[in-house]
Amino acid sequence: MDFDTVVMKFGGSSVADPPKIQHVARRLVEAKQRGLRVVGTVSAMGKTTDGLIDLAHQVSPTPNAREFDMLLSTGERIACALVAMAIHDLGQEAISLTGSQAGILTDGAHMKAKIREIRGDRVKDALDEDKIVLVAGFQGFSRDTMDVTTLGRGGTDATAVALAAALGAACEIYSDVPGVFTADPRIVPNARKLHTISYEEMLEMSASGAKVLMLRSVELARNHGVRIHARSTFSDEEGTWVQEGASMEQPIVSAVTHSENDVVFTLSDIPDRPGVAALIFDVVGSAHVNVDTIIQNVVHGNAEMSFSVPTEDVPATNGALESTRAELGDFTIEENHDLGKVSLIGAGMRSHPGVAAKMFRTLADNGINLQMISTSPIKISCMIARSEIPNAVRELHAAFELENEPIHEA
Amino acid sequence: MDFDTVVMKFGGSSVADPPKIQHVARRLVEAKQRGLRVVGTVSAMGKTTDGLIDLAHQVSPTPNAREFDMLLSTGERIACALVAMAIHDLGQEAISLTGSQAGILTDGAHMKAKIREIRGDRVKDALDEDKIVLVAGFQGFSRDTMDVTTLGRGGTDATAVALAAALGAACEIYSDVPGVFTADPRIVPNARKLHTISYEEMLEMSASGAKVLMLRSVELARNHGVRIHARSTFSDEEGTWVQEGASMEQPIVSAVTHSENDVVFTLSDIPDRPGVAALIFDVVGSAHVNVDTIIQNVVHGNAEMSFSVPTEDVPATNGALESTRAELGDFTIEENHDLGKVSLIGAGMRSHPGVAAKMFRTLADNGINLQMISTSPIKISCMIARSEIPNAVRELHAAFELENEPIHEA
Numbered sequence: 144m145d146f147d148t149v150v151m152k153f154g155g156s157s158v159a160d161p162p163k164i165q166h167v168a169r170r171l172v173e174a175k176q177r178g179l180r181v182v183g184t185v186s187a188m189g190k191t192t193d194g195l196i197d198l199a200h201q202v203s204p205t206p207n208a209r210e211f212d213m214l215l216s217t218g219e220r221i222a223c224a225l226v227a228m229a230i231h232d233l234g235q236e237a238i239s240l241t242g243s244q245a246g247i248l249t250d251g252a253h254m255k256a257k258i259r260e261i262r263g264d265r266v267k268d269a270l271d272e273d274k275i276v277l278v279a280g281f282q283g284f285s286r287d288t289m290d291v292t293t294l295g296r297g298g299t300d301a302t303a304v305a306l307a308a309a310l311g312a313a314c315e316i317y318s319d320v321p322g323v324f325t326a327d328p329r330i331v332p333n334a335r336k337l338h339t340i341s342y343e344e345m346l347e348m349s350a351s352g353a354k355v356l357m358l359r360s361v362e363l364a365r366n367h368g369v370r371i372h373a374r375s376t377f378s379d380e381e382g383t384w385v386q387e388g389a390s391m392e393q394p395i396v397s398a399v400t401h402s403e404n405d406v407v408f409t410l411s412d413i414p415d416r417p418g419v420a421a422l423i424f425d426v427v428g429s430a431h432v433n434v435d436t437i438i439q440n441v442v443h444g445n446a447e448m449s450f451s452v453p454t455e456d457v458p459a460t461n462g463a464l465e466s467t468r469a470e471l472g473d474f475t476i477e478e479n480h481d482l483g484k485v486s487l488i489g490a491g492m493r494s495h496p497g498v499a500a501k502m503f504r505t506l507a508d509n510g511i512n513l514q515m516i517s518t519s520p521i522k523i524s525c526m527i528a529r530s531e532i533p534n535a536v537r538e539l540h541a542a543f544e545l546e547n548e549p550i551h552e553a
Numbered sequence: 554m555d556f557d558t559v560v561m562k563f564g565g566s567s568v569a570d571p572p573k574i575q576h577v578a579r580r581l582v583e584a585k586q587r588g589l590r591v592v593g594t595v596s597a598m599g600k601t602t603d604g605l606i607d608l609a610h611q612v613s614p615t616p617n618a619r620e621f622d623m624l625l626s627t628g629e630r631i632a633c634a635l636v637a638m639a640i641h642d643l644g645q646e647a648i649s650l651t652g653s654q655a656g657i658l659t660d661g662a663h664m665k666a667k668i669r670e671i672r673g674d675r676v677k678d679a680l681d682e683d684k685i686v687l688v689a690g691f692q693g694f695s696r697d698t699m700d701v702t703t704l705g706r707g708g709t710d711a712t713a714v715a716l717a718a719a720l721g722a723a724c725e726i727y728s729d730v731p732g733v734f735t736a737d738p739r740i741v742p743n744a745r746k747l748h749t750i751s752y753e754e755m756l757e758m759s760a761s762g763a764k765v766l767m768l769r770s771v772e773l774a775r776n777h778g779v780r781i782h783a784r785s786t787f788s789d790e791e792g793t794w795v796q797e798g799a800s801m802e803q804p805i806v807s808a809v810t811h812s813e814n815d816v817v818f819t820l821s822d823i824p825d826r827p828g829v830a831a832l833i834f835d836v837v838g839s840a841h842v843n844v845d846t847i848i849q850n851v852v853h854g855n856a857e858m859s860f861s862v863p864t865e866d867v868p869a870t871n872g873a874l875e876s877t878r879a880e881l882g883d884f885t886i887e888e889n890h891d892l893g894k895v896s897l898i899g900a901g902m903r904s905h906p907g908v909a910a911k912m913f914r915t916l917a918d919n920g921i922n923l924q925m926i927s928t929s930p931i932k933i934s935c936m937i938a939r940s941e942i943p944n945a946v947r948e949l950h951a952a953f954e955l956e957n958e959p960i961h962e963a
Contacts, residue, residue: 202571203642204642214631217630220624231617232615289675
C-alpha cells in the first residue's frame with residue numbers, strides 16, 4: 144500500500160450500540176497508530192433511519208422531500224459525533240463533520256442526490272492538524288438551493304468512495320461479512336473468499352444480488368479508479384480488493400450470486416406493432432423502476448412479454464402499466480412472486496462460450512426448470528423457482544469448482 | 554398588535570408525538586391565515602434530548618463538548634423538519650432551517666453558547682416567498698470555529714426572543730400552562746392568571762422558581778424590548794404579556810413563587826478576616842455555581858456563613874470549597890437538603906416597606922420558621938422547611954389577596 148490516507152466506512156450494524164461505537168473508534172485509532180491519516184465515515188446507528196422514516200410517515204402521508212432530507216441526515220450526524228467522542232476517550236483528537244462541512248456538494252435532487260464534487264479543504268486541514276476526521280455519510284449539500292440533501296440507498300458507501308477519490312486515499316468498506324465470496328456462505332459452506340475482483344465483475348455481482356457492496360459505490364470507484372477493500376468490522380483478516388481487472392488472470396467464473404427479490408410481470412394480449420415495447424419501458428422507466436430481465440414472444444399476432452422488477456417496485460410498475468391502457472387497450476397483467484434468480488459472473492466468460500451450456504445442463508440435471516434467461520458478456524442469469532435457489536447455488540458452485548483457486552485464462 | 558411578523562415557540566412537550574406535531578402545524582397555519590408572517594421555533598420532541606445525553610454518556614464518560622453539540626443539535630432539527638412536513642399537508646409552504654441556516658451566530662462556548670447576532674436574511678427571504686419558516690431552536694453556529702453550538706438551558710426560548718428582536722416580530726412562547734400565575738395553580742387552586750407582568754418582576758419570578766419562562770429569555774427580551782406573550786399550546790385563550798412595566802399601574806405584590814431545588818451550605822470555623830468571603834465566592838463562582846441567598850455571622854472571632862445553591866450545583870460547590878482549604882484551614886461544611894424557598898414579587902414593593910413585615914408575620918402566624926431571608930427591591934425570599942412550602946404559598950397568596958385584581962400604587 145502506498146497510500147498515506149485511508150477512508151474507513153462502517154455501516155449501521157457496525158455502530159448499532161455504544162459498545163460497537165467504541166469498537167469502531169478503536170479501529171480508527173489503530174489505523175492512525177499505524178501512521179495513516181484517517182477519515183471515518185459511518186451510517187446511522189442500527190435501525191435509526193427506519194425509525195426516522197416511520198416517524199415522518201406518522202406525521203405526513205407524503206413527506207416533503209426537502210424536509211425528509213433534513214430529518215434523515217440527522218442519523219449519521221449522531222453516529223459520527225458519538226464515534227468522535229469515543230476517539231477522544233482513546234487519547235486521539237477527532238472531529239466530526241456534516242456532509243456540508245466536509246464539502247460534499249451534490250445536485251438538488253432530494254432523497255437521491257448525486258455527488259457533484261468534493262471540496263475537501265476542511266477535511267484536509269483537520270488531517271493536517273493530526274485529527275481523525277469523521278464525515279457523516281449518506282448526505283451532502285446543494286449549493287443551488289443551499290439545502291441538505293441525502294444520497295439515497297448505498298449513500299454512505301458512495302460518500303466513502305467519493306472522499307477516497309477526492310483525497311487520493313485508500314477506501315476500506317467494513318461490514319459484518321469478511322469480504323466478497325464465490326457464493327453466499329450461508330448457502331454454500333465451502334464458498335471461498337475472493338482475494339481480488341474486478342470492478343466489472345463486482346458490478347454484475349451487486350446487480351444480481353450480492354449485498355456486500357452497493358452497485359452505485361462500485362460504479363463510482365471504477366469511474367475514479369478507487370481501490371475498495373471490503374472487509375470485516377470484527378476481525379483484522381484481509382478482505383477482498385475490488386480493483387481494475389488484472390488482464391492476465393481473469394477467472395472464467397468468479398462467483399455464483401442469487402436474488403430472491405424479483406417479481407416477474409407477464410403481459411399478454413398486447414398489440415404486436417412497432418413501438419409497443421418502447422412505450423411500455425419508457426413509462427415503466429419514468430416511474431424509476433429498475434427492470435432487469437426482459438423476454439418477448441409473439442403468439443397469434445399478439446405479443447407476450449415478461450420482465451422482472453425488484454419487489455419494492457411492484458406498485459410503481461402496476462401504476463405505470465395501467466397508464467398505458469388508453470394506448471394499448473385491454474391487455475392482461477400477471478405477477479409471479481414465486482421466482483428467484485441465480486447468476487454466474489466471470490470476466491473470463493466472454494471468451495468461453497461453453498459456460499452457458501454447462502450452467503443450463505447443471506440446472507437441468509438437478510431437475511430445475513428455467514423460466515427466463517438473460518446474459519451480459521460476463522454474466523448469465525436464470526430465473527427459476529424461488530424454492531430451488533439454494534439448491535441451484537450449491538450445484539453451480541460445485542460444478543464450476545469455485546471452492547478451489549480459480550482457473551485462469553491462457 | 555401592530556406586528557406583521559410573529560415568532561411562535563413550542564417546547565418539547567408540545568411536539569412530543571406525531572399528533573402533537575400536527576397540532577403545532579395547525580397553530581402555525583392558523584396564524585398565517587390571520588395574515589401574519591410566521592416563524593416557528595421548536596424544541597426537540599419530548600425526552601429526545603435526554604435520550605441523546607444518555608447515549609453520549611454510554612459512549613464516553615466525559616463527552617467532548619464540540620461533539621456533544623453536534624449530537625444534541627439534531628433533536629431540534631428532527632422536530633422542525635417534521636413540523637414543516639405537517640404544514641405542507643395543510644396546504645401551506647414551509648421550510649425548516651438549522652440554527653446555522655437561520656443565521657444564528659454565537660460565540661464558540663459549546664453547550665452554553667451566547668447569541669451574538671442574528672443574520673436573518675434567509676428567514677426574511679423565505680417569509681417574503683410566503684413560507685412558514687421553522688427554525689431549529691437551542692442552537693447556533695460559531696463563525697470563529699465554523700462549528701455547530703448549542704445554547705444550553707432555555708436555549709429555544711432564547712432562540713425565539715432573539716429571532717423576534719432581529720425580525721421586529723411579536724414573540725409567543727407556547728407551553729402546557731396558559732400563562733403566568735400569581736402562584737403555582739397546583740398549590741393554590743384560585744391562583745389568578747396575570748394579564749401583564751413587567752420584565753423585572755418576571756426576572757425575579759423566574760429566578761425564584763417560576764418555570765413558565767426561563768430567566769435568560771426574559772433578560773434577552775428586556776434588553777431588546779421584545780414583548781413576550783406566554784400562552785397555552787392547547788387553547789386559544791390569551792396568556793400573559795411580559796413587557797416594559799406600566800409605570801402607573803404597578804401592583805404592590807404580583808405573585809408568590811417557590812422553589813424546592815435549593816441546598817443550603819453552612820460553613821463554620823472560617824477565619825474572620827477581610828477577603829475570606831471574596832475568596833470563597835470567587836472560587837464557587839468560577840465553578841459556575843449560581844449562589845442565591847448568602848448570610849454571614851461572626852461568633853467568637855470565627856465567621857459562620859450560609860448560602861444556597863441549586864441542587865445540581867452541589868458537587869461543584871463542594872469541589873470549589875475543598876480547594877480553599879490550603880488558605881482557609883480546617884473549616885466545617887454542612888449541607889441542608891430539607892429547605893425550600895418562598896418568595897413574594899412585586900414592582901410596587903419598593904415604595905411599600907410594610908410588605909416584608911406582613912410576609913414574616915403571615916409565616917409566623919402559621920408556625921413557619923424562617924431560616925434565611927434575602928431581598929431585592931422588588932422581591933423578598935425566605936428559606937423555610939421544605940415540607941412547609943405548599944402551606945406557606947397558600948397562606949401568602951391569601952394574605953396578599955392575590956386572587957383578586959391587583960392593588961395599584963397611587
